[in-house]
Amino acid sequence: MKISQRVQNLAESATIAVANRSAEMKAAGIDVISLGAGEPDFDTPSHVKEAAWQSLQRGETKYAKPASGTMELKQAVVEKLQRDNRLIYEPAEVLVSVGAKEAIGLAFACLLDPGDEVVLPIPYWVSYPEQIKLTGGIPVLIETDVASGYKITPDQLRTALSSKTRAVVINSPSNPSGATYDTEQLATLAQVLEDHGEVTVVSDEIYDQFIYGGRTHVSFAAASSYTREHTLTVNGGSKTFSMTGWRIGYAAGPRNLIRNMAKLQSQLTSGAATFSMHALAVALTGDQSCVAEMKSEFEGRVRYLHQRLNDLPGVVCPEPEGSIFVFPDVSGTYKRLGVTSSVEWATRLLEEAHVSLVPGAAFGADRCVRFSFATSRENLELGLDRVAQFVS
Ligand code: PLP
Secondary structure, three states: OOOOHHHHOOOOOOOHHHHHHHHHHHHOOOOOEEOOOOOOOOOOOHHHHHHHHHHHHOOOOOOOOOOOOOHHHHHHHHHHHHHHHOOOOOHHHEEEEOHHHHHHHHHHHHHOOOOOEEEEEOOOOOHHHHHHHHOOOEEEEEOOOOOOOOOOOHHHHHHHOOOOEEEEEEEOOOOOOOOOOOHHHHHHHHHHHHHHOOOEEEEEOOOOOOEOOOOOOOOHHHOOHHHHHHEEEEEEOOOOOOOHHHOOEEEEOOHHHHHHHHHHHHHHOOOOOHHHHHHHHHHHHOOOHHHHHHHHHHHHHHHHHHHHHHOOOOOEOOOOOEOOEEOOEOHHHHHHHOOOOHHHHHHHHHHHHOEEOEEHHHHOOOOEEEEEOOOOHHHHHHHHHHHHHHHO
């Protein structure tokens, strides 16, 4: 059987070897501490589960109508975007998707023809470049580092734009770096785009509720009237309400783009599960204290992690701003440890110290590794003790 060239060209995840080895070691009874989780370690709040149960009891077990999302959930998204993000949308400008991931994939498929370019800052979430390439698009990468707080500058953006640019990806707060743009930083990037002309920003704001140090989240679409018209804002229930397994997300943006994403979605997946839609509507409009509790616990953990990492010789960790990850540059330890890449570093850490985490190569940044703090404080402490022993 011949597999299509398009799919053959997709990268195997750089994390697979480390993840497989970690699973093997756990199965063999080795006490591996995982600092690799990409999802909150909390249960979905009980009132959200209860809402899904009620929905099932009412017989909401058929295709959602319309497939692009029930009016109840679209209204709830409109309310959320106004309350948390100062964005005014109408339900017709909202699409409900099978997780944020589907919304992002649909957007690239609607925006890109073969040869079109998408500006993508490094480090990037693993699925962006592969989803872009699936449509025949070309990721144009912008390097960032610890010194710039993993944020792109207006000059870098200007240089990366060309007549073939169709989209720019902004992921704030970022997976994996946690970098979070403030109002002024977004406004200067927005000005560069406005000067350039017709480019759509895919603004992935899935971690918008997990921001630390008294910062507040700023949506790219709220940066100016230009960005309001040229941004697709993507979010979902996965992180905010710990609903990764419910496969429910959403996007809001220009009506024409949303309409075409819905058309494509109707042929690909027929949309998200009906009872997940009701559950997310209840989550978005109900009591938000469950979100505040999660954020407060994350904030305590990230302070601890940041301090411990910066105490390690050869490790530089920028101040954590958001998300559930930190992304230290560990290349200062490579020589001493006799390694030359983040995959080797993570493999050695796993074999020798029994700690698993994700090498930066998966995100395009081979000097770094990603630590997740979506795990208990006990695990973090024990894991950090082992990492400290490993690097020293
Ligand atoms: N965007 C980012 C930056 C993520 O980290 C993730 C999940 O890890 C997603 C999107 C996908 O989220 P969902 O579960 O809603 O598809």
